[in-house]
Amino acid sequence: MKYVDEFRNPDVVKAVLDAINHKLDVIEKKREDDTNTPMRPLQLMEFCGGHTHTLFKYGIENLLPDRIEMVHGPGCPVCVLPMGRVDDCIEIASKPNVILTTFGDAMRVPGKHGSLLDAKAGGCDIRMVYSPLDALELARRHPDKEIVFFALGFETTMPSTALTVLQAEKEQRNNFSLFCNHITTAPTIEAILNEPDLKLDGFLAPGHVSMVIGLGPFQFIAKDYHKPIVITGFEPLDILQSILMLVTQIADERSEVENQYRRVVEKEGNDPGLTAIQRVYQTYPVTELRGFGEIGDAGVRLRPEYAAWDAEAKFSISRHATQEPDTCQCGEVLKGLIKPWQCARYGKDCTPQDPLGALMVSSEGACAAYYNHGYRSPEKGRGRIAVIDTSSQSV
Numbered sequence: 001m002k003y004v005d006e007f008r009n010p011d012v013v014k015a016v017l018d019a020i021n022h023k024l025d026v027i028e029k030k031r032e033d034d035t036n037t038p039m040r041p042l043q044l045m046e047f048c049g050g051h052t053h054t055l056f057k058y059g060i061e062n063l064l065p066d067r068i069e070m071v072h073g074p075g076c077p078v079c080v081l082p083m084g085r086v087d088d089c090i091e092i093a094s095k096p097n098v099i100l101t102t103f104g105d106a107m108r109v110p111g112k113h114g115s116l117l118d119a120k121a122g123g124c125d126i127r128m129v130y131s132p133l134d135a136l137e138l139a140r141r142h143p144d145k146e147i148v149f150f151a152l153g154f155e156t157t158m159p160s161t162a163l164t165v166l167q168a169e170k171e172q173r174n175n176f177s178l179f180c181n182h183i184t185t186a187p188t189i190e191a192i193l194n195e196p197d198l199k200l201d202g203f204l205a206p207g208h209v210s211m212v213i214g215l216g217p218f219q220f221i222a223k224d225y226h227k228p229i230v231i232t233g234f235e236p237l238d239i240l241q242s243i244l245m246l247v248t249q250i251a252d253e254r255s256e257v258e259n260q261y262r263r264v265v266e267k268e269g270n271d272p273g274l275t276a277i278q279r280v281y282q283t284y285p286v287t288e289l290r291g292f293g294e295i296g297d298a299g300v301r302l303r304p305e306y307a308a309w310d311a312e313a314k315f316s317i318s319r320h321a322t323q324e325p326d327t328c329q330c331g332e333v334l335k336g337l338i339k340p341w342q343c344a345r346y347g348k349d350c351t352p353q354d355p356l357g358a359l360m361v362s363s364e365g366a367c368a369a370y371y372n373h374g375y376r377s378p379e380k381g382r383g384r385i386a387v388i389d390t391s392s393q394s395v
Contacts, residue, residue, distance in 0.1 A: 008058075012302045017063060023247040024067045030251075041069040043199060044246055045336055047189060048206035049076035049364025050234050056373035058077040058236040068243065071336040072369075073192060075206055077153045077183055078362040079334060080289040084320035085181055086111030090149050092179060092315050093124040099142065100126045100260040101135040102150035105362045108355065112320070126349060129255050132164035132178070139168070139176035148311045155207040158182050159273035159299070162280035165309050167304065177311035180301050182281070185209050186217045187298040188289065195335055202246040203229040204239070207261040212277075214269030217258050222255040222265075244315045278294050280306060291331025325379030333366055340367040341375050 006012075027042070044060040046052055052072050055061050067365055074080050074244045078183045086109055091115070092099035100116070107117045107128055119127040125145075129135050135149040161178060168176045185206065192198065205218055228249035242260045249256060259265055280302060287299030302310040308347040311317070328350075340346050340359065350356040352368055359365035376380045 004235065009234075009237070011241060012237060013063070016244055018239065019141050020068075020244050020247055021065055022238070023244065023251045024065060026251040027247065028067070038386055040068050040199075042201045042250065043069050043071050043194070044202045044243060045071040045073045045200050045205065046204040046232070046239075046314060047073040047075040047136065047185070048204070048208070048232075049079070049362065049366070049369070050208070051075070051204055051206070051232060051239060052366050052369045053364065053373075054234055054236060054239055054287055056375075057370045060236060060239055063240075068247075069197070070201065072314055072333070072366040073203075073336055074289070074291065074334040075154075076186060076359070076362050076364040076366070077157075078103075079358045079365045080183065080188070080291065081106070081109055081152065081181065081331070082288050082290045083111045083357060084288065086116065087113055087320040089116055089179065090114070090119045090124070090319050091320075092125050092148055092311060092317065093119055095146075095315060096340075098125065098146045098148060100124065100148050100150060101129045101138065102126075102158075103130075103152060104128045105151060105364075108361045109358045110356065112259050126154070132161045133167075136168055136173065136176050136231045139173050140171075143175055145175060146314075147176050147177050148315075149176070149234050151178050152207070153183055153279070153317065154209050156206075158281065159212060159276045162276035166211075166276065167278050168309050169306065175309055175311050177314050178302065179311040179317070179393050180281070180299075181212050182300050183241075183287065183289070184300065185213070185218065187295050188292070189218075189221060191292050191295050191298070193221070193227070193337060195337075200227065200336075201250060202227055204232040204242050204246070205229050205236075205257075207231060207265060207364060209260065210259075210265045210269070212273045214265070215259060215267050216269075219259045226255045228255050231256050231257070231259045231261045231265050233264065239293070271315055279303075291334040318350050328357045330359050330367075333359055340370040341383045343367075347371065349377075 038294035045368050055111045108115050116126050134212045135147050139147040218229050223229050228246050230242040230245045232238055281300035282303050283297045284301045286294045286296055288294050307313050332338045332342050345356055350360050359367035
């Protein structure tokens, strides 16, 4: 397949939905024969925020049978950012001659003392960039300033920041540094699997992360937890085909790592990207994530040989302790324990225009996805959502 239209073909959508229902019939029959297996909808978690938005943009949840429930996971790096890291950034930005740079989504995430946008309004020099290389260019243009890049993201964005550090080392650009808050995917998924209140039956794995790390890091999910997982692309038929692959595994009583996104993801991942990651980063022993608390080996930091470009060392940042507000239920949403509209603040005093939590701030956040695609308030529930038109050649 080479063209976008082929991934949105309503005739193919209908055929895949029929196949999903057929496999669900097989699963249901097996459960009827096994009195020890409760009859309940299959719970499939999409881990990536990009998948969540595809589900809502194209109304895929409306097309799926009631026997499948999609659970939205913490696949948005801005969303799992604890308030303390925002406070750390404000502390760095408040120092003399510092220009703090970061991606746009991070600008509005609230910390204990406001957001980076609030700190900018208060006089701190904080700038939005599209790439860590933009921050390095600022360091070249302002040799009298300390340029700090607030690095976020799962393995998808790790190579770009690692390569930027290597370029800074090559140039001996010592007025550039990185406040590293990258997160690794596998330990975060493991934390979800260890959540006692969740009964997940399978996972849609993040396609862009897998493009970098390959299939290997997900093997423990199938081997140790006996859950099927499918590497998934971002078009409507990518999602539906991956759901079909999951229910097929469940019907066959298999637990494997399968790759639906083969046009992009290779089994061993991206060798240059992995080489840069391994060269520049080492595992952070304990990393705090919003809603999850502290997780071992979930984050990375710069290796000691790159301390000259480590903002955490350069500015003696001790990392602020985090105390999330009791009124915000971002943590429960991130872990898939509740839907966004079940939060009492959702759609009332928490909207994309005036967000209280990170999930309503980020363009990949589950709360923003619900709100922007029709779920406007807890009272009204499901609003008007676009659905793929399976009766014509249009979406």
